[in-house]
Amino acid sequence: MKTTFIVNPAAGDGKSLKRWEKFKKDLNFPYELYMTTRPKHATELAQMCVQSGEPQLIFAFGGDGTVHEVIEGVLSCPNCIIGVIGAGSANDFARGFQSFQHATEVNQYVQSDSKTLKMDIGNVITRSENYTFVNNAGIGFDAYVAYQVNKSPVKKFLNKFSLGKLAYTFFVMKTLATFKNFTLTVETPTNCQIFEEVWFSTISNQPYFGGGMKISPQSNPADGEIEITVVHHLSRLKLMLLFVSVFYGKHTSFKEVHQITSTSFRLTTNESMYRHTDGEYANKTTPLVADEFSVQSKKWRITNLI
Numbered sequence: 001m002k003t004t005f006i007v008n009p010a011a012g013d014g015k016s017l018k019r020w021e022k023f024k025k026d027l028n029f030p031y032e033l034y035m036t037t038r039p040k041h042a043t044e045l046a047q048m049c050v051q052s053g054e055p056q057l058i059f060a061f062g063g064d065g066t067v068h069e070v071i072e073g074v075l076s077c078p079n080c081i082i083g084v085i086g087a088g089s090a091n092d093f094a095r096g097f098q099s100f101q102h103a104t105e106v107n108q109y110v111q112s113d114s115k116t117l118k119m120d121i122g123n124v125i126t127r128s129e130n131y132t133f134v135n136n137a138g139i140g141f142d143a144y145v146a147y148q149v150n151k152s153p154v155k156k157f158l159n160k161f162s163l164g165k166l167a168y169t170f171f172v173m174k175t176l177a178t179f180k181n182f183t184l185t186v187e188t189p190t191n192c193q194i195f196e197e198v199w200f201s202t203i204s205n206q207p208y209f210g211g212g213m214k215i216s217p218q219s220n221p222a223d224g225e226i227e228i229t230v231v232h233h234l235s236r237l238k239l240m241l242l243f244v245s246v247f248y249g250k251h252t253s254f255k256e257v258h259q260i261t262s263t264s265f266r267l268t269t270n271e272s273m274y275r276h277t278d279g280e281y282a283n284k285t286t287p288l289v290a291d292e293f294s295v296q297s298k299k300w301r302i303t304n305l306i
């Protein structure tokens, strides 16, 4: 089977390139290599790779953004298998899905009978655009933080000293002081609930978000369902406490955290709120116009390492 690596040299605050240089020395099979040079490039490269419709094994080498882009590029190709080597900052994909740590594991997989697992993907239909998500999508506080971090020159500057994570801490604190809570209506095919004073809501295909926070412990990316987590009606101080407890998956016992499982959700905000899909800015909601979140079951294939 044709094997390709798509490497984002800029992932992981720029550490990905160094890691790749080391990693490739231990690979012992022929492969094609593409380096991304800009956002969305990994999608274009993956689309190019699968154009022929031939069976393909494509390794995404980078962070969650890179993996998201590669998977988006292969959705039309049922013969394509995705393997992941997490080399980003957050690497939530590598926590929630099977992924490779070392080149020796990749060598073993390529020489084996290439077992695969079929995985789900999330879709978001909004008034202006459609999006996909592999890990999670969200509306509110976290999306606004991600937006500010990604557009800020502060992160680029701190990256030079491998201190990119400080940018997140800075913008979390800043947003915490200024964020205005919103009202969220959550409709499932069988129910409708209105949540007041919402900080954020996350729709999860797998348990992790934000760099290891186990926001949705029961999410399973192969079960044909997605989970919504709504965090509302709590003080700034308690929100901070909640962020600490999320790392251990203990936040679900807070009465201010609501979780619902469904195959689809219609979410409506009372005012315009920032959205993200897999941590990347995905525009803002239109007040009183529903966004439709759904899941497509078994839509892409991942390397099965077990």
Ligand SMILES: Nc1ncnc2c1ncn2[C@@H]1O[C@H](COP(=O)(O)OP(=O)(O)OP(=O)(O)O)[C@@H](O)[C@H]1O
Binding pocket: 008, 009, 010, 011, 012, 013, 036, 037, 038, 039, 040, 041, 062, 063, 064, 065, 066, 067, 069, 087, 088, 089, 090, 091, 092, 279, 280
């Ligand atoms: N050569 C490049 N230079 C700058 N940015 C790039 C380049 N190639 C890809 N990108 C963009 O870099 C962004 C970040 O990549 P990625 O998410 O993989 O790394 P990360 O942010 O360090 O990891 P994580 O998302 O796990 O925190 C992506 O949005 C991607 O489109």
